[in-house]
Amino acid sequence: MNGQRLNVVASAGHGQFPTEPLLSLEGVGRRFGGLVAVEDVSFTLASGELVGLIGPNGAGKTTLFNLITGFTPPSSGEIRWRQKIITGAAVHRIARLGITRTFQNLRVFPNLTVFDNVSVGAIGRYRYGLLDTLLHRAARAKQVGEATWRALDQTGLLPYANELAANLSYGKRKYLEIARALAFDPQLLILDEPAAGLNDTETGELSAFLNRLNRQGLTLLLVEHDLNLVMNLCQRVLVLASGRLLAQGTPAEILANPAVQDVYLGSEEAA
Numbered sequence: 001m002n003g004q005r006l007n008v009v010a011s012a013g014h015g016q017f018p019t020e021p022l023l024s025l026e027g028v029g030r031r032f033g034g035l036v037a038v039e040d041v042s043f044t045l046a047s048g049e050l051v052g053l054i055g056p057n058g059a060g061k062t063t064l065f066n067l068i069t070g071f072t073p074p075s076s077g078e079i080r081w082r083q084k085i086i087t088g089a090a091v092h093r094i095a096r097l098g099i100t101r102t103f104q105n106l107r108v109f110p111n112l113t114v115f116d117n118v119s120v121g122a123i124g125r126y127r128y129g130l131l132d133t134l135l136h137r138a139a140r141a142k143q144v145g146e147a148t149w150r151a152l153d154q155t156g157l158l159p160y161a162n163e164l165a166a167n168l169s170y171g172k173r174k175y176l177e178i179a180r181a182l183a184f185d186p187q188l189l190i191l192d193e194p195a196a197g198l199n200d201t202e203t204g205e206l207s208a209f210l211n212r213l214n215r216q217g218l219t220l221l222l223v224e225h226d227l228n229l230v231m232n233l234c235q236r237v238l239v240l241a242s243g244r245l246l247a248q249g250t251p252a253e254i255l256a257n258p259a260v261q262d263v264y265l266g267s268e269e270a271a
Ligand SMILES: Nc1ncnc2c1ncn2[C@@H]1O[C@H](COP(=O)(O)OP(=O)(O)O)[C@@H](O)[C@H]1O
Pocket: 032, 035, 036, 037, 055, 056, 057, 058, 059, 060, 061, 062, 063, 064
């Protein structure tokens, strides 16, 4: 694997056998003009799973996340959430149904406080139109406040609630993004390269944190460049190459898969 030594310490998995299908993709594709970014991708996620998505740069990983979360409509195929078709649904609707995400490039509002950054997520979750806002202003404000404090607590950001986001370290800003997504109270959290830019210690802490979230019942799907993190943390791994799903399986199966090794060999950019 590209000369990288992969230290799979223990096979990932928490002893719970996932049963309930949460998300399913069938034949999902996306073209940009003549470019096929994602093609004929099918897989399912069960409730409670922690799944990694890997593949070289340009494989279509971010595009696939955009398709699931409504940022980009698919050109073909069907996406279902708890059996209901959500193909092409708007971002806010998908988020309210229970799928939220973080971005490969941080999207933090530097001039807002940490609290306000996170409450943006909670407001999105609890705002149901003007009439509702007028009728239930106090109740909604309370819900937003509670969801925000809960997300800050979960991510260890409580001590920084009143700091400007700009004053946070890069590592803390990553948790801020996750906190904003958690304030939406999702069932599925989708993370695009959460460990990018973190040092080894921070990456280890992040891995433990994501593991904890998963143990608390949150389903996670993450794209990650750091293969050690993916192979140690994830119960199942999907491999995307040139827009297509090349393989899926346990970390051990993926590491032993010759087709996967081919994709990574000679590719210094493998992510
Ligand atoms: N909005 C877009 N318009 C045109 N091409 C795009 C767009 N988004 C992604 N692509 C292209 O789709 C392919 C997959 O990109 P991306 O999903 O970002 O890959 P990855 O996240 O795996 O690195 C790339 O060739 C990229 O240039």
